[in-house]
Amino acid sequence: MDAAFKALSDATRRDILRLLKEGPLTSGEIAHHFDAAWPTVSRHLAVLRDAELVLSTRVGQQVVYELNTSVFQDVVEHLWSWMRPGGRDA
Numbered sequence: 001m002d003a004a005f006k007a008l009s010d011a012t013r014r015d016i017l018r019l020l021k022e023g024p025l026t027s028g029e030i031a032h033h034f035d036a037a038w039p040t041v042s043r044h045l046a047v048l049r050d051a052e053l054v055l056s057t058r059v060g061q062q063v064v065y066e067l068n069t070s071v072f073q074d075v076v077e078h079l080w081s082w083m084r085p086g087g088r089d090a
Contacts, residue, residue: 004075007051012036013044017067020054024066 007013016030031041045065048054052071057064 001075001078003051004053004071007047007053008075010044010047012041013048016041016044016048017053020065020067024064026059026062026064028062030065 008017012034015033019025019030019033027042027045030045031038034041045054045056048065049056052068054065055068057066
């Protein structure tokens with residue numbers, strides 16, 4: 001859970017997730033939306049992948065990224081638990 005919150009703390013990574021909300025994209029398609037150098041975008045994608053917020057699949061020489069909605073559900077449930085009487089249940 002900590003990795004997911006750390007990944008979500010960066011605006012660029014949140015922007016990448018918003019792009020992926022529309023459907024899977026290749027790493028090149030994602031990079032095209034940013035002024036940052038390719039290695040910077042690649043590092044952001046690695047953080048999102050390590051946090052399991054995105055899934056990646058190699059298709060030939062391209063890597064396709066998509067949202068991992070099950071992890072988002074876990075994050076939402078974790079946050080929602082803070083709203084329940086009795087507070088946070090780690």
